[in-house]
Amino acid sequence: xxxxxxxxxxxxxxxxxxxxxxxxxxxxxxxxxxxxxxxxxxxxxxxxxxxxxxxxxxxxxxxxxxxxxxxxxxxxxxxxxxxxxxxxxxxxxxxxxxxxxxxxxxxxxxxxxxxxxxxxxxxxxxxxxxxxxxxxxxxxxxxxxxxxxxxxxxxxxxxxxxxxxxxxxxxxxxxxxxxx
Amino acid sequence: xxxxxxxxxxxxxxxxxxxxxxxxxxxxxxxxxxxxxxxxxxxxxxxxxxxxxxxxxxxxxxxxxxxxxxxxxxxxxxxxxxxxxxxxxxxxxxxxxxxxxxxxxxxxxxxxxxxxxxxxxxxxxxxxxxxxxxxxxxxxxxxxxxxxxxxxxxxxxxxxxxxxxxxxxxxxxxxxxxxxxxxx
Numbered sequence: 001x002x003x004x005x006x007x008x009x010x011x012x013x014x015x016x017x018x019x020x021x022x023x024x025x026x027x028x029x030x031x032x033x034x035x036x037x038x039x040x041x042x043x044x045x046x047x048x049x050x051x052x053x054x055x056x057x058x059x060x061x062x063x064x065x066x067x068x069x070x071x072x073x074x075x076x077x078x079x080x081x082x083x084x085x086x087x088x089x090x091x092x093x094x095x096x097x098x099x100x101x102x103x104x105x106x107x108x109x110x111x112x113x114x115x116x117x118x119x120x121x122x123x124x125x126x127x128x129x130x131x132x133x134x135x136x137x138x139x140x141x142x143x144x145x146x147x148x149x150x151x152x153x154x155x156x157x158x159x160x161x162x163x164x165x166x167x168x169x170x171x172x173x174x175x176x177x178x179x180x
Numbered sequence: 181x182x183x184x185x186x187x188x189x190x191x192x193x194x195x196x197x198x199x200x201x202x203x204x205x206x207x208x209x210x211x212x213x214x215x216x217x218x219x220x221x222x223x224x225x226x227x228x229x230x231x232x233x234x235x236x237x238x239x240x241x242x243x244x245x246x247x248x249x250x251x252x253x254x255x256x257x258x259x260x261x262x263x264x265x266x267x268x269x270x271x272x273x274x275x276x277x278x279x280x281x282x283x284x285x286x287x288x289x290x291x292x293x294x295x296x297x298x299x300x301x302x303x304x305x306x307x308x309x310x311x312x313x314x315x316x317x318x319x320x321x322x323x324x325x326x327x328x329x330x331x332x333x334x335x336x337x338x339x340x341x342x343x344x345x346x347x348x349x350x351x352x353x354x355x356x357x358x359x360x361x362x363x364x
Contacts, residue, residue: 010196011195011196012195012196012197012198013195013196013197013198014198014200015197015198015199015200016199016200016202017199017200017201017202017205020199056284058205071319073251073253078279078283079283123277123279123283124217124277125215125217125277125279126215126217126249126356127217127251127321127354127356128249128251128321129251129252129253129319129320129321131319131320136321138323140247140249140323140326141215141247141281141358142202142204142205143202143204143205143208144204144205144208144213144215144281144358145208145215145281145282145283146208146209146281146282146283146284147283147284148283148284151283151284
């Protein structure tokens with residue numbers, strides 16, 4: 001009976017899994033260059049998990065900026081054949097800058113612009129309407145979409161007709177070694 | 181957070197550190213989390229639309245509803261009504277835009293629950309509960325908070341979002357729904 005006399009709660013520190021990944025140096029973020037859309041020419045920014053990377057890509061967050069006065073639609077495609085010419089972004093960093101040496105991602109952040117075709121295969125997962133002069137930052141599908149080596153996720157920004165539009169897309173993700 | 185970098189001696193009274201994997205992430209790793217969307221829906225005047233998740237009577241799974249988004253491609257606001265276990269109007273189409281969120285698994289798991297939708301129907305839901313409503317303003321995507329597993333639909337039940345115009349003007353929309361499934 002004595003042990004019930006003075007019950008003490010157990011103290012725990014509750015660390016989100018993404019923060020745990022950050023401590024280990026496995027969390028990364030980055031953004032595309034400024035993307036130009038005009039008269040039927042679309043753009044995309046995405047995360048490409050190369051074949052042979054040895055990691056699973058946990059897509060955590062994204063933001064889409066609309067620098068123009070026109071709303072546009074962003075489509076999220078998984079594992080599609082990439083349209084346009086993808087370029088590798090240099091604006092990528094680990095979130096944990098206290099490690100030495102700094103960790104680097106296996107996954108590549110790429111972007112493309114100035115193409116008119118749309119993806120013809122893969123999974124059309126979901127969409128966002130992006131208001132003028134805003135950055136869409138709502139972090140809704142956190143840590144849900146998991147992509148194997150050879151997989152990809154792109155945020156395809158569709159040109160709203162004849163208007164000139166500028167956009168920029170940012171991503172946060174973590175990587176986990178594939179255990180066999 | 182400093183304590184994370186400190187070697188904890190057994191004699192010290194320091195909190196235990198636990199890593200919190202959210203239930204949705206855990207369900208995703210297990211291959212039980214799904215994401216789906218409707219095709220483009222049109223609504224105008226007395227013509228309505230809906231998209232929803234239907235848990236078949238023989239599915240043997242509970243549907244844990246997580247997140248919905250409703251996109252408004254138009255210049256007109258419309259209303260999104262959330263209905264539980266209602267009888268929905270029209271002849272629904274089963275969406276093919278459905279996938280597991282974990283694409284690393286072989287073979288890819290398939291959901292027991294089906295995502296259905298109807299565009300341009302004159303009817304309205306009957307029976308069931310209209311739990312809450314949201315106004316969807318022009319040129320936005322309305323994003324719900326994660327239900328974190330608090331909305332649970334048994335076999336034979338449904339979760340649906342019914343769209344109706346607030347004024348004149350044609351509006352286009354798409355509904356995205358996410359959920360996980362657990363054996364009953």
